[in-house]
Amino acid sequence: MQHSKTQDTMVGLFVAIGIAALFFMALQISNLGSYSSGDSYTISANFQNSGGLKVKSPVSVAGVKIGRVSSITLNNESHEAVVEMRIEAQYNNLPDDSGASIYTAGLLGEQYISIDPGSSEDYLQDKSKIDITSSAIVLEEMIGKFMLNKAEGK
Amino acid sequence: MPNSTSSKNNIVTIKNLTFSRGSRKIFDDISLSIPRGKVTAIMGPSGTGKTTLLKLIGGQLYPNAGQIRVDGHNVHRLKTKDLYTLRKRMGMLFQSGALLTDMNVFDNVAFPLREHTHLPESMIRSLVLMKLHAVGLRGARDLMPSELSGGMARRVALARAIALDPLMIMYDEPFTGQDPISMGALVHLIKSLNTTLQLTSIIVSHDVHETAAIADYIYVLSDGKIVGQGTPQELEKSDSAWVQQFMHGDADGPVHFHYPAIDYLDDLLTSK
Amino acid sequence: MFEFLEHLGKDTRNSFAKLGRATFFLIHTLTGIGEVLPRPSLLMKQMYSVGVLSFLIIAISGLFVGMVLGLQGFYILSDFGAEESLGLMVAASLVRELGPVVSALLFAGRAGSALTAEIGLMKATEQLSGMEMMAVDPINRIISPRFLAGIISMPLLAAIFSAVGVIGGHLVGVGMLGVDDGAFWAQMQSGLDFNEDIINGIIKSIVFGFVVSWIALFEGYDTIPTSEGVSRATTRTVVNSAFSILGLDFILTALMFGDI
Numbered sequence: 295m296q297h298s299k300t301q302d303t304m305v306g307l308f309v310a311i312g313i314a315a316l317f318f319m320a321l322q323i324s325n326l327g328s329y330s331s332g333d334s335y336t337i338s339a340n341f342q343n344s345g346g347l348k349v350k351s352p353v354s355v356a357g358v359k360i361g362r363v364s365s366i367t368l369n370n371e372s373h374e375a376v377v378e379m380r381i382e383a384q385y386n387n388l389p390d391d392s393g394a395s396i397y398t399a400g401l402l403g404e405q406y407i408s409i410d411p412g413s414s415e416d417y418l419q420d421k422s423k424i425d426i427t428s429s430a431i432v433l434e435e436m437i438g439k440f441m442l443n444k445a446e447g448k
Numbered sequence: 449m450p451n452s453t454s455s456k457n458n459i460v461t462i463k464n465l466t467f468s469r470g471s472r473k474i475f476d477d478i479s480l481s482i483p484r485g486k487v488t489a490i491m492g493p494s495g496t497g498k499t500t501l502l503k504l505i506g507g508q509l510y511p512n513a514g515q516i517r518v519d520g521h522n523v524h525r526l527k528t529k530d531l532y533t534l535r536k537r538m539g540m541l542f543q544s545g546a547l548l549t550d551m552n553v554f555d556n557v558a559f560p561l562r563e564h565t566h567l568p569e570s571m572i573r574s575l576v577l578m579k580l581h582a583v584g585l586r587g588a589r590d591l592m593p594s595e596l597s598g599g600m601a602r603r604v605a606l607a608r609a610i611a612l613d614p615l616m617i618m619y620d621e622p623f624t625g626q627d628p629i630s631m632g633a634l635v636h637l638i639k640s641l642n643t644t645l646q647l648t649s650i651i652v653s654h655d656v657h658e659t660a661a662i663a664d665y666i667y668v669l670s671d672g673k674i675v676g677q678g679t680p681q682e683l684e685k686s687d688s689a690w691v692q693q694f695m696h697g698d699a700d701g702p703v704h705f706h707y708p709a710i711d712y713l714d715d716l717l718t719s720k
Numbered sequence: 721m722f723e724f725l726e727h728l729g730k731d732t733r734n735s736f737a738k739l740g741r742a743t744f745f746l747i748h749t750l751t752g753i754g755e756v757l758p759r760p761s762l763l764m765k766q767m768y769s770v771g772v773l774s775f776l777i778i779a780i781s782g783l784f785v786g787m788v789l790g791l792q793g794f795y796i797l798s799d800f801g802a803e804e805s806l807g808l809m810v811a812a813s814l815v816r817e818l819g820p821v822v823s824a825l826l827f828a829g830r831a832g833s834a835l836t837a838e839i840g841l842m843k844a845t846e847q848l849s850g851m852e853m854m855a856v857d858p859i860n861r862i863i864s865p866r867f868l869a870g871i872i873s874m875p876l877l878a879a880i881f882s883a884v885g886v887i888g889g890h891l892v893g894v895g896m897l898g899v900d901d902g903a904f905w906a907q908m909q910s911g912l913d914f915n916e917d918i919i920n921g922i923i924k925s926i927v928f929g930f931v932v933s934w935i936a937l938f939e940g941y942d943t944i945p946t947s948e949g950v951s952r953a954t955t956r957t958v959v960n961s962a963f964s965i966l967g968l969d970f971i972l973t974a975l976m977f978g979d980i
Contacts, residue, residue: 312875312880315883
């Protein structure tokens with residue numbers, strides 16, 4: 295049970311490299327670096343059609359990501375999709391007459407929610423709801439409409 | 449610690465011990481006692497469970513029936529903590545030496561001291577060197593166990609066994625596989641340690657001559673029973689044919705040379 | 721037919737008996753950790769043989785796995801014109817799956833087999849028994865430090881594997897194949913979540929470290945003390961560890977990322 299100094303040094307080095315790797319993963323690989331803090335608040339919006347939106351899909355304002363979708367459920371009475379979004383706490387001045395739309399990033403990209411800020415003086419609070427929404431654009435519907443218009447227009 | 453029932457002169461008393469492994473009875477109702485300060489030998493052919501007996505005394509195995517008292521304590525009734533306390537006062541020399549292969553000779557001997565005492569390193573060093581000197585291996589302190597011969601490894605193990613100044617030492621086949629010089633050294637060591645440190649020694653062996661030379665009292669085991677006991681001189685003159693065969697190493701006797709088989713001539717003449 | 725049933729029954733009984741022994745062994749080992757903590761030198765020695773000595777194989781394997789992912793990922797993604805997602809693909813596969821799993825498999829092969837052989841030989845040469853007779857509990861003194869070292873080392877090794885792998889992917893993707901450096905990192909960072917991905921990966925590797933160390937140490941401790949017994953136990957360690965890692969990986973993935 296002799297104390298070997300080189301051995302201790304090697305173990306120290308190993309642990310240091312391991313912890314450095316963990317930090318590298320936290321800061322460089324994942325989004326931890328872009329979070330200011332874990333605090334967030336939740337808002338919701340009803341959509342006629344949530345399309346390909348998924349839990350964890352991004353929520354953005356003017357292309358800047360401010361949060362993520364936290365749940366997608368169906369309202370049994372209105373048959374609308376209820377989408378809850380977790381917004382980072384630092385973005386706490388969204389006007390309460392803002393609108394939410396589901397867009398697609400690129401032609402085949404994933405779908406995300408874009409919030410268009412309104413002009414109200416009151417801001418969205420935790421658990422508040424966005425009333426103005428526009429649903430996801432479903433490619434098949436669009437193609438169908440386009441074909442119909444073509445046929446009618448002829 | 450109370451020294452209740454066992455007589456003061458016996459450090460180990462075994463009463464009606466029965467132990468079986470699977471369906472085989474290793475010990476069948478044996479009783480024996482080991483007197484304090486003497487060299488007691490337990491002898492018998494290979495496979496009679498002599499090592500098992502030491503493990504029973506050390507509390508590593510549990511008997512099916514009977515009891516073993518060591519220094520007044522019923523070994524198998526002790527709580528783990530008390531058993532460990534008791535074990536600090538029993539040394540055991542394993543057949544292989546059982547040295548810890550990842551440390552050198554010095555650290556091996558220092559191991560029990562470092563584990564059980566809070567002595568300063570300088571005192572541990574003096575103690576270790578004293579023990580190593582007693583077995584004549586003070587110069588080998590920096591060797592690793594793999595660099596030792598079998599005899600040297602056993603002597604290091606002996607130094608380690610006496611490191612905590614135990615009451616008794618159990619030797620498991622100390623002479624097996626030793627050249628005559630190492631054997632002589634070990635015989636001498638066991639005897640001199642016994643007298644100088646006033647230890648009690650229990651030797652388990654089947655080497656008749658070496659054991660008879662140093663033992664004060666001998667028990668002979670066979671088939672789970674004690675078939676003979678007495679001082680070496682008494683056993684020499686024993687009227688039991690079995691003991692006679694064992695003590696003199698005769699090829700044939702009560703224990704037959706041939707493994708039980710059908711008649712030789714019949715066996716040869718039978719075609720397959 | 722009856723013979724077959726008899727065999728089956730015997731095997732079942734033996735498996736349960738072994739599982740029971742393994743459980744008692746684990747409990748004893750865990751309680752022994754309390755005795756290790758006041759003696760950090762015991763832990764240091766094992767961290768060296770379990771962690772430091774596995775470092776090289778883990779780092780080199782991580783580098784190559786990352787480079788291969790970069791190469792393969794690039795060819796698949798370029799078919800869809802999505803080369804920018806290469807960073808995300810490499811990092812996600814490493815952090816979620818390959819980092820914890822492959823490093824655990826390598827750990828079982830490198831450190832696990834060594835632990836089994838070491839403990840098995842200590843048993844075969846009566847060192848464990850000898851310790852018991854010196855009133856030193858071999859599980860507390862020998863097993864617990866190794867177990868703790870395994871649990872601490874495994875997540876560190878997995879993190880090193882993933883980090884080196886991402887660098888390897890970057891080397892190939894950005895350095896050789898010309899993916900944009902900014903896009904490589906940006907896609908990665910926006911696609912991976914710290915809590916969901918990194919923490920789950922670390923939890924996986926801690927679980928794997930626990931299981932591999934447990935299997936390796938128990939197989940060594942439970943070995944039949946002959947040279948054949950030790951060699952069989954070593955094989956069993958590697959095989960059982962591999963099965964447990966892959967099986968547990970499925971269960972953990974389903975619990976963490978799936979909706980099951």
